[in-house]
Amino acid sequence: MIQNRVNRDKREQLEYTPAFYRLGDAVQKQALIQLLEQQEDIQVFDELDIQLRELMKIQHPTRKLTTEEITELAAARLGNTPAEEYGVWVYFPWARRVVHIVDEQEFIELRTARNMQKITREERDQLATRKLGIIGLSVGQSIALTLVMERLCGELRLADFDALELSNMNRIRTGIYNLNVPKVVIAAREIAELDPFIKVKCYADGATDDNLSDFLTGDGKLDLLIEECDGIDIKIISRIKAKALQIPVVMEMNDRGMLDIERYDLQPDYPMMHGLIPDIDINTLKNLTNEEKVPILGPMVDMHNMSPRMKQSLAEIGKSITTWPQLASSVVLGGAMVADTVRRILLGQLTASGRYYVDFEQIIK
Template sequence: MIFKERVQQEKQQPQEFKPVFFRIQDPEQKAALLQLVNDHPHIKIYDEIDSQLRELMKITHPTRPLSDQETREAIQKHLGSTSREEYGVWVYFPWLHKVVHIVDEDEYIHLRTSRNMHKITAEERDILKTKKIGVIGLSVGQSIALTLVMERLCGEIRLSDFDALELTNMNRIRAGVHNLGLPKVIIAAREIAEIDPFIKVTCYPGGATEENLDDFFSKDGQIDILVEECDGIDIKIISRIKAKALGIPVVMEMNDRGMLDIERYDLTPDYPMMHGLIPDIEPEKLRHLSNEEKVPILGPMVDMHNMSPRMKYSLGEIGKTITTWPQLASSVVLGGAMVADTCRRILLGQLQSSGRYYVDFEKLIN
């Protein structure tokens, strides 16, 4: 009974995913942070501001290594009259029960992207931090979202998925067992915040629907790219109708043979949806089709004739020996890399094409 009560209490806790910032040069924020840690003695405090300042001095003086004495002097000059404790920002992660001391936003971005230089220039980094990317579907989409964030290819990311994490998902979704039962959007949003608390994350835990797509695409500014990785045929089509109407490019990875789709509605407004492979059918009618009825529609969209032999075989086993199509972690991670690279080049004006492309390891390496 004790365990049951504790479990129910945990389930009733808010599913927080947004960090809380305390800049304690402000007396009110300092008092609020002290109140927080005093009221919750289980909160752990992490302060590695010195190591961040040393790194900052190192990358600011790239022509030669600074001695320990020179580093200390450079840090003190940089701090001026501000104490180490008051420098930067203290970030509280409610779901982790941790407070972490880090440099503030501009220096954080400078440090975290310093090893991207010059593959991504400072000017390109500053362009990318103004961009908004929407991701629908968080199986392949989780890997994509995390790669986008690690490479810092946007300043805002919108996540949409209706599903909660199940143990069977953990063959390709990066998550610990303590996350079982949590919405996939919350799991991804929390990890994003832990990587970069300054990136804005908006979650749609009910998934993408006709009712919320306007909000997803356009609230507080239009997204610059749609990454579509959902399972539902109706949302695949409806989201493209919306993207096409708004002139937003769509990128999709199919998780078999490294198949990547790019649809540049921003450059070619009349480009046929999914290269003309989407049939002329009302999306409303798709909701009521059986799996068997969906196959003739889905087949051309996913290029069924060119699927890997094992994926083709697996589709025939759905409802017999398996319940859904298989996905492998290696393919999901590859998809994250391909989509992130493609999004970066689209956002920076380095890629102009639409089309379907394959990065098939079995063909490339044999």
């Protein structure tokens, strides 16, 4: 009995796309009824009334509406449409939940109401057309979720080859039930549960020579690349391709709040990673040992100016620790820094390339 359940769950580990049911369509209504009859463990959440009432309040900001007025306006919005046919029912198969929400335009209006006017309606609609890509879903998960919470894009592409291990949970916000689930799938599910209307495409093999072109240009070119991977070869190859396509690149290094911006869209001849990437053949790079990569990686990540604790940690790799450490506080800071930078780049408010630091140990003493 238990093993059968485990095997079923294993088959479902790659699911991350929600299903939509609009009950004004008889076929979709029957499909949802059939789903609920066949899978009795599915939970159903219907708080449409609360959403409509909130919608009425935000659409009348100059009035102090009474409870009765809100009720009347919500009823008028429904009109002759049965409540169950209003909006859309969203099924999250990995969570066995169906949720009744207002449909896309009203959902976006509600989801972004408390962004106004820090992000204007026109800016919000402009950002909704943008396509972003993230390579690396440790630091990248915090970035992805912050981008989605602010609704800074309409499409996200996520690349990471790794599955969640318990030690990853010092910085990846998720539950222990997700152990051994691909990191891209964990992030994609969180995104869908925050905002099911944002398109997400997962590359569970990570960014590779074979899929990078599709990652950067498939179904439309990325507007911006966020590079957070560990592999030095992909760091370089992704920049070579992004530069050729004039796609800007943003990277956060998770130590001393170091942030890189490379505006290949505005400066096509800008040197990769500010000239810190050496002139080296990619095929040669792939065959280097970790020790041989250190002299190349050092300048790229500003090893000389790393925090004292990070420098000490690097000397302990292979001795007392297996890899370099990352802290949740730094990862969450990175998510905020990158999201703020990405928003300003996409809205034309930031044009600079360069390397910047938000070092708490220097700022707060």
